[in-house]
Amino acid sequence: MKQLPKLSFWQIWNLSFGFLGVQFGFALQNANASRILTSLGADPHNLSFFWLVAPIMGLIVQPVVGAASDKTWTRIGRRSPYILGGAIVSMIAMFFMPNAPLIMKAGGAGVLFFGVVMLALMDGSFNVTFQPFRALVADMTPEEQRNLGYSVQSFLINAGAVIGSALPFILAMGGIENNPEAGQVAPSVIWSFYIGGALLLLSVLVTVIKTKEYPPKEFEAYKNITQEDKEKKEGFFTLLMNMPKTMKQLAVVQLFSWFPFFLLWVYATTAISQHYYGVAVDFNAETASDAERAIFNNAGDWVNLCFAIYSLTAALFSIVLPKLISLTNRKTIYAFSLLAGGLGLLSMYLFDDKNMLVVSMIGIGIAWAGILAMPYMILSGAIPAKRIGIYMGLFNLTVVIPQILSGVFGGPILKNVFNGNGIYIMVLAGSLMLIGSITVLFVNTKTQEQS
Numbered sequence: 001m002k003q004l005p006k007l008s009f010w011q012i013w014n015l016s017f018g019f020l021g022v023q024f025g026f027a028l029q030n031a032n033a034s035r036i037l038t039s040l041g042a043d044p045h046n047l048s049f050f051w052l053v054a055p056i057m058g059l060i061v062q063p064v065v066g067a068a069s070d071k072t073w074t075r076i077g078r079r080s081p082y083i084l085g086g087a088i089v090s091m092i093a094m095f096f097m098p099n100a101p102l103i104m105k106a107g108g109a110g111v112l113f114f115g116v117v118m119l120a121l122m123d124g125s126f127n128v129t130f131q132p133f134r135a136l137v138a139d140m141t142p143e144e145q146r147n148l149g150y151s152v153q154s155f156l157i158n159a160g161a162v163i164g165s166a167l168p169f170i171l172a173m174g175g176i177e178n179n180p181e182a183g184q185v186a187p188s189v190i191w192s193f194y195i196g197g198a199l200l201l202l203s204v205l206v207t208v209i210k211t212k213e214y215p216p217k218e219f220e221a222y223k224n225i226t227q228e229d230k231e232k233k234e235g236f237f238t239l240l241m242n243m244p245k246t247m248k249q250l251a252v253v254q255l256f257s258w259f260p261f262f263l264l265w266v267y268a269t270t271a272i273s274q275h276y277y278g279v280a281v282d283f284n285a286e287t288a289s290d291a292e293r294a295i296f297n298n299a300g301d302w303v304n305l306c307f308a309i310y311s312l313t314a315a316l317f318s319i320v321l322p323k324l325i326s327l328t329n330r331k332t333i334y335a336f337s338l339l340a341g342g343l344g345l346l347s348m349y350l351f352d353d354k355n356m357l358v359v360s361m362i363g364i365g366i367a368w369a370g371i372l373a374m375p376y377m378i379l380s381g382a383i384p385a386k387r388i389g390i391y392m393g394l395f396n397l398t399v400v401i402p403q404i405l406s407g408v409f410g411g412p413i414l415k416n417v418f419n420g421n422g423i424y425i426m427v428l429a430g431s432l433m434l435i436g437s438i439t440v441l442f443v444n445t446k447t448q449e450q451s
Contacts, residue, residue, distance in 0.1 A: 002221045004142040009152075014210035015140055016153040018083060020160040021196075021203030022129050025090055025122070027164030028196045029054075030265040031307040032189050033119055035300040036098055039185050039285050040112045044270050045420060048410035050116050051266050055403035057124035062131040062396035069132045070390055077213030079132035079139065086128030087204035093122035094197035098190040101183055111183070127396075129204065135392045138380045139213065146380050147322045154318035154373040158365075160203075161311030167192040169301045169308070178301065179294045182286055186297055239394060246382035247395060249443040250375050254398035255405075256436030257338060257371045260345065260429035262406035264364070267414065268306070271422030273299035276354040281420035302354060306361050310344075313365025314372070321373060331445055334374040338437035341367020345430030349423050367433060378445055 007015070033054075034047050042050055065082055072078045096103065097118035104111045133153075141149040171188040172178035180186045214222060273279035277299040285293060317337075324333050344363020351357065375395075383391040410425065418424040 004140070004222050006142060006145060007140065009148075011211075012141065012145065012149050012152050013156075014207060015137060015149070016133070016156050016207070017210070018087070018129070018204035018207035019133060019153055019156045021200035022087070022090070022126060022133070023157040023160035024164035024203075025094055025196045025200045026126055027161035027307060027311060028094070028167070028192055029119070029122060029126075031165050031268075031304045032098075032168065032192070032300070034266055034269045035297075035303070036100075036185050036189065037112065037115055037119075038269070038283075038296075039180065039183070040100060040115045041109075041183065041286050042112055044283065044422075045411055045415045047270070048262075048266050048407040048414075050119070051262070052404060052407035053116060053120035054123035055262070055400035055407065057120055058127045058396055058400035059404065061124050061127040062400070063390070063394055065128055065131050066135065066392050066394070066396075067390045069135060073216050076208060077211070078216075078219075079136040080208045080211070080213065082132040083129050083136070083204055084208050086125045086130075087201050089125035090122055090129065091197035091201045093118050093125060094193045094200070097122060098185040098193050101185065131392060131396060133207075134376060136211070136213070137376075138392070139219070140211070143381065147325055147377055150373045150377050150380075151318050151321045154321070154369055155315050157372055158311045158313075158315035158318060158369065160199075162308050162315060163199075164192075164196055165304050165306075165311050166308035167195060167304070169304045172301055179290075179297050182288075182293070186300075188301075239390060243391070243394065244382045246444050247379060247391070249439075250379060250395075251398040253334075253338075253436055253439045253443060254375065255402045256432050256439055257367075258399050258402035259406045260341075260433045260436075261368070261371070262403040263410055263425050263429040264345065266407070266410060267422045267425045269300055269303045270414075271348065271426050272303055272306070272354070272357070274421065275348075275423040276302070276352075276357075302357075306357050309358055309361040310365035310368060313362045314369035317366050317369040318373060321369065325377075329445070330374060330378055331440055331443060334370050334378075334443075335437045335440040337366050337370025337374065338433050338440065340364075341370075342430045342432075342434035342437060345426050345433060348426040348430075378443065381445075 033051065037047060037050050038044060069079050069082050072081065074081050097115055100111045100115040100118065104114045137149045137153055168188045171191055176188040176191055178186050178188045273296055274281060277295050279292070279296055279299060283292065283296060285296065321333065340363040344360045344367065347360045347363070348357065351360070379395060413428070414420060414422065414425055
């Protein structure tokens with residue numbers, strides 16, 4: 001079998017550069033979707049149900065795109081058409097979502113419905129872009145550069161997230177209006193989405209233009225794909241039944257990683273606005289006073305800053321990941337990262353000063369770096385190269401199903417168990433992530449390294 005040629009650092013950089021913009025958009029969504037939907041009239045107790053559209057789109061989109069991109073070849077490559085197409089649709093949805101009140105002039109439930117539809121379209125198109133990007137790194141990098149490839153990818157993801165998360169806060173500090181009228185979205189958020197959408201498309205264009213994917217015959221030689229392999233048809237359930245043992249074990253870890261993070265994204269604004277700013281448990285943006293809405297939006301800006309801090313931590317931790325792995329192994333670093341995240345989430349309850357959330361976000365950022373990189377480092381050596389796209393797509397089920405479960409149960413838990421007090425959701429999230437750090441120890445990585 002022909003060996004994949006090693007890539008230079010800058011080739012690996014360009015290969016993943018589009019992630020900078022995609023995660024810029026994803027970070028804006030994570031930090032501001034609840035704020036936008038609440039501003040449009042959503043009941044905070046029901047936010048997790050509105051957020052369900054995001055993982056459901058991933059559940060539908062990623063396996064389909066993964067399988068399709070395995071069999072695609074165009075003038076610009078096999079993964080690139082999906083990466084570029086998803087970026088274009090993402091940009092359009094980012095322009096529309098915060099402008100729901102302007103577009104749906106009738107107001108009322110129609111505005112909220114339009115905002116939710118745009119959230120679904122935005123997240124679905126993010127997924128169209130994300131999945132081929134994961135497969136592209138595996139396509140182009142030899143095994144000895146896989147750790148570096150996914151570490152660079154994780155760094156760029158988090159660098160984009162730093163800018164995206166902090167941008168509404170920065171624009172508000174720069175004088176862009178931050179306190180909207182009832183039923184409107186803050187201009188600082190709207191302009192952040194404009195900038196994020198434009199950067200998303202530009203960064204993806206860098207990857208598409210600078211990365212030359214291997215033509216089919218050359219790619220098949222590198223990956224040892226035979227004519228029999230290409231003609232072999234495997235159904236969805238056959239692939240699920242035959243998935244490698246390592247992939248099944250990682251699925252358990254993913255459950256205790258993504259379930260907590262989804263809770264963080266949905267309820268951080270609720271938790272922080274209540275616990276640190278004194279916003280009422282029954283806060284409603286449509287009936288609240290101007291002063292109450294101002295406090296809520298200030299809390300929303302602080303959430304953006306907190307998310308920027310955890311993203312910055314994740315970016316920096318991604319840089320040292322290859323070195324830490326070389327000194328220990330993948331499992332040890334993966335378990336440590338989830339341990340740090342669990343402690344970070346739990347600490348949000350213990351602090352009274354919002355400035356101490358910096359400590360919490362450092363732990364959460366270490367976990368986020370590990371979640372974005374470590375499963376794929378481990379998985380890429382455990383699945384057959386000739387099925388890399390479809391299995392990467394199927395592996396996304398372990399990302400979206402925990403989020404769906406979190407969305408289904410998060411709202412009822414907040415309302416019926418915690419009486420609307422969002423900070424206890426953070427305690428639940430931290431406890432689950434600590435369990436996740438333990439489950440890493442049961443993942444088999446002996447085919448790739450000495451564990």
